[in-house]
Amino acid sequence: MAGSNMEMFRFAMYVFFPIASMYYFGDISFYNKYVAHLQLWPESNPIEKLPQDSTDLKEELEKARQRRLEKKKLREAFEAQQNQAAAESS
Numbered sequence: 001m002a003g004s005n006m007e008m009f010r011f012a013m014y015v016f017f018p019i020a021s022m023y024y025f026g027d028i029s030f031y032n033k034y035v036a037h038l039q040l041w042p043e044s045n046p047i048e049k050l051p052q053d054s055t056d057l058k059e060e061l062e063k064a065r066q067r068r069l070e071k072k073k074l075r076e077a078f079e080a081q082q083n084q085a086a087a088e089s090s
Contacts, residue, residue, distance in 0.1 A: 051057040
């Protein structure tokens with residue numbers, strides 16, 4: 001066995017290591033040096049505005065439907081091209 005001195009050292013490490021790390025990383029100088037300049041949150045003005053009334057909402061829904069239909073047409077065209085290529089290679 002390591003003995004009581006080793007156990008005392010381990011106990012001291014278990015107790016003081018978390019305290020020392022909280023002291024170091026929680027210090028305001030550490031925050032100012034490493035964290036304060038980071039932009040952690042997005043800008044306050046969003047790129048797209050949410051619809052405010054029913055007409056805006058209907059317009060946005062129509063745009064979403066159009067985008068979905070365009071994607072569907074592209075997907076169907078791609079699948080048709082893949083099926084045609086598979087039929088030609090067989």
